[in-house]
Amino acid sequence: MVIPAIGADLVLEGSWWMTQFPKIAFWTFILSAALGILAWRSRSATPAAALTGGAICCSLMLATTRVPYSLLETALPALLTFLILTSVTTRIGRRRKELLGTAESRSGRQAAQVAANLGFAALISTGAAQAWLMDRAWMTGLKHFPALLVAPFLASLAEAAADTISSELGQLVSGQPRLITTFRPVAPGTDGAISLGGTAAGGIAAGIVVLVGTLTLHAGHQVFWLAWIGGMTGFFFDSLMGATLERIGYLNNDAVNFLSTACASTMTIGLISVLLRFSR
Numbered sequence: 001m002v003i004p005a006i007g008a009d010l011v012l013e014g015s016w017w018m019t020q021f022p023k024i025a026f027w028t029f030i031l032s033a034a035l036g037i038l039a040w041r042s043r044s045a046t047p048a049a050a051l052t053g054g055a056i057c058c059s060l061m062l063a064t065t066r067v068p069y070s071l072l073e074t075a076l077p078a079l080l081t082f083l084i085l086t087s088v089t090t091r092i093g094r095r096r097k098e099l100l101g102t103a104e105s106r107s108g109r110q111a112a113q114v115a116a117n118l119g120f121a122a123l124i125s126t127g128a129a130q131a132w133l134m135d136r137a138w139m140t141g142l143k144h145f146p147a148l149l150v151a152p153f154l155a156s157l158a159e160a161a162a163d164t165i166s167s168e169l170g171q172l173v174s175g176q177p178r179l180i181t182t183f184r185p186v187a188p189g190t191d192g193a194i195s196l197g198g199t200a201a202g203g204i205a206a207g208i209v210v211l212v213g214t215l216t217l218h219a220g221h222q223v224f225w226l227a228w229i230g231g232m233t234g235f236f237f238d239s240l241m242g243a244t245l246e247r248i249g250y251l252n253n254d255a256v257n258f259l260s261t262a263c264a265s266t267m268t269i270g271l272i273s274v275l276l277r278f279s280r
Contacts, residue, residue: 002119158231170198192243234264
């Protein structure tokens with residue numbers, strides 16, 4: 001679902017930018033391709049995953065690019081922050097994770113994992129999604145509130161960061177994890193397991209990603225809190241789905257990750273609507 005939608009968006013958005021602002025389109029495509037190649041060469045991603053990530057990066061950059069053009073005022077800084085945080089924490093304590101059987105594959109992330117973690121952030125930022133959000137904003141009288149465009153994307157990215165980093169660091173900095181539904185002790189790596197240290201690490205990671213995004217996109221402190229709360233809501237939803245539907249085999253991890261990022265964005269949109277209705 002993610003790859004065809006992003007591919008279609010790149011054709012439509014990319015052709016428009018290439019026609020109107022060819023220099024911007026050129027540098028966006030080049031930088032996205034370079035990031036994909038870097039991820040592949042550093043063994044952070046398989047070739048298919050690197051291609052998927054490059055396409056998602058390009059789509060996010062085009063969606064957030066403004067004229068006059070500045071790389072620091074696109075989705076790129078927030079996305080790079082996410083990639084750096086997750087890549088570093090994946091490598092921390094790798095030997096111990098291998099002994100526990102929870103280490104990431106040495107070949108890097110698969111395309112499905114990339115699409116599951118970053119796909120909804122890209123989907124909610126496509127031209128069609130932005131048009132729908134603007135239509136909803138118009139109908140509810142929120143014509144001049146840009147958070148409807150920025151916050152859902154940042155919330156989705158924050159959830160993905162929180163989920164990945166809580167899993168990678170939680171097993172190193174915390175003791176016995178507990179199942180979110182019963183709070184019974186379980187083995188590290190168990191679907192739906194949470195720990196105090198992992199949750200704190202996830203919350204900090206989500207905050208860092210959202211902070212970078214709000215600063216570079218000039219979104220303001222309101223967007224920061226809306227996106228962070230939405231991201232953490234999706235984070236706990238991920239654990240709940242892991243402890244229930246994933247444990248009984250109804251969903252796999254990729255599906256849970258994708259639905260959790262969707263939950264983060266949806267929650268943020270709902271928070272914005274409720275907040276502004278009460279503030280009138």
